Amino acid sequence: MTTTMTLQMQNSLLQVKNLVQHFELPLSWMDRCLRRERRFVHAVNGVSFEIGPGEVFSLVGESGCGKSTIARTVVRLLTPRSGEIVFEGREIGRLKARELRPIRREIQMVFQNPYASLDPRQRVGEILMEPLLFHGIAGSREEALERMFRLMDITGLHRDQANRYPHQFSGGQRQRIGIARALATGPKLIVADEPVSALDVSIQAQILNLMMDLREEFHLSYLFISHNLAVVRHVTDRVGIMYLGFIVEQAGCDDIFEHPLHPYTKALLDAAPSVDKDHIEAPLSGEVPSPLTLPPGCVFASRCPKREKLCDEERPPLKKNGSREVACHFVE
Numbered sequence: 001m002t003t004t005m006t007l008q009m010q011n012s013l014l015q016v017k018n019l020v021q022h023f024e025l026p027l028s029w030m031d032r033c034l035r036r037e038r039r040f041v042h043a044v045n046g047v048s049f050e051i052g053p054g055e056v057f058s059l060v061g062e063s064g065c066g067k068s069t070i071a072r073t074v075v076r077l078l079t080p081r082s083g084e085i086v087f088e089g090r091e092i093g094r095l096k097a098r099e100l101r102p103i104r105r106e107i108q109m110v111f112q113n114p115y116a117s118l119d120p121r122q123r124v125g126e127i128l129m130e131p132l133l134f135h136g137i138a139g140s141r142e143e144a145l146e147r148m149f150r151l152m153d154i155t156g157l158h159r160d161q162a163n164r165y166p167h168q169f170s171g172g173q174r175q176r177i178g179i180a181r182a183l184a185t186g187p188k189l190i191v192a193d194e195p196v197s198a199l200d201v202s203i204q205a206q207i208l209n210l211m212m213d214l215r216e217e218f219h220l221s222y223l224f225i226s227h228n229l230a231v232v233r234h235v236t237d238r239v240g241i242m243y244l245g246f247i248v249e250q251a252g253c254d255d256i257f258e259h260p261l262h263p264y265t266k267a268l269l270d271a272a273p274s275v276d277k278d279h280i281e282a283p284l285s286g287e288v289p290s291p292l293t294l295p296p297g298c299v300f301a302s303r304c305p306k307r308e309k310l311c312d313e314e315r316p317p318l319k320k321n322g323s324r325e326v327a328c329h330f331v332e
Contacts, residue, residue, distance in 0.1 A: 019083035061242035114174035125162035251324030
């Protein structure tokens with residue numbers, strides 16, 4: 001290993017290398033009678049990226065492109081089919097449940113639907129105290145109670161709300177509870193899977209500002225999952241653009257928004273609503289290929305305006321192009 005690679009690994013909090021995640025479809029009785037082959041949904045196909053300390057890295061793409069699958073695999077709610085997940089120099093992709101326990105303190109998740117992620121039978125105080133007691137962060141219930149109130153103060157919740165149940169809160173307040181629960185273990189990395197997509201626009205801004213304030217106060221890193229380009233531009237340092245389980249472009253936030261190179265990145269930006277546009281035309285035509293049978297060439301070829309014969313025959317690798325990485329045969 002070269003000195004440069006060694007330094008890069010030391011400076012990275014999280015490294016995801018060639019991550020693959022497939023899901024097998026169940027066979028019906030007819031499939032078994034006809035002895036049909038097993039079929040797999042190719043959700044994530046060799047994705048690689050890294051996140052440094054205090055950095056926000058966002059994954060962006062259409063619904064179904066594999067963003068949330070990556071998020072759940074990174075926090076080990078799912079076991080990867082292949083590839084590596086390296087956290088602070090340690091490979092965690094194959095760790096057993098007991099070995100994962102100390103890692104779970106360091107990597108926490110904020111879910112898209114705050115109500116579904118909270119136990120409706122527990123009061124807010126119990127939800128926030130549970131990880132403190134489970135991981136031994138608080139030595140007693142009194143200490144856990146004190147820490148719980150501190151978490152409520154940090155995330156903008158009132159202490160007199162500790163005895164309420166999740167259904168007694170608004171969507172924005174429930175997301176604050178989810179963020180407070182994630183902070184309880186003192187994590188270094190928070191995986192935020194569409195954390196504001198279910199909220200009103202004004203509440204979205206409050207939650208995003210809260211997350212960025214917490215980033216500065218606690219030196220947090222974020223893996224941020226979103227399809228909202230405006231949100232991504234507000235919070236992100238670097239962006240990975242995903243299409244059908246592949247990263248097709250990866251660069252700094254300003255590079256992506258000001259000078260996109262991949263045709264799909266350009267199409268995403270063109271499709272974003274803007275007050276400067278009198279009319280929004282759909283920049284793409286054609287169908288997204290099935291994740292059951294990936295095409296042999298470029299996965300974006302069926303919708304790409306620059307499509308040529310090479311695109312159908314050979315899949316472009318994600319390769320360096322200046323300060324970014326692009327997967328396209330015909331990058332300008």
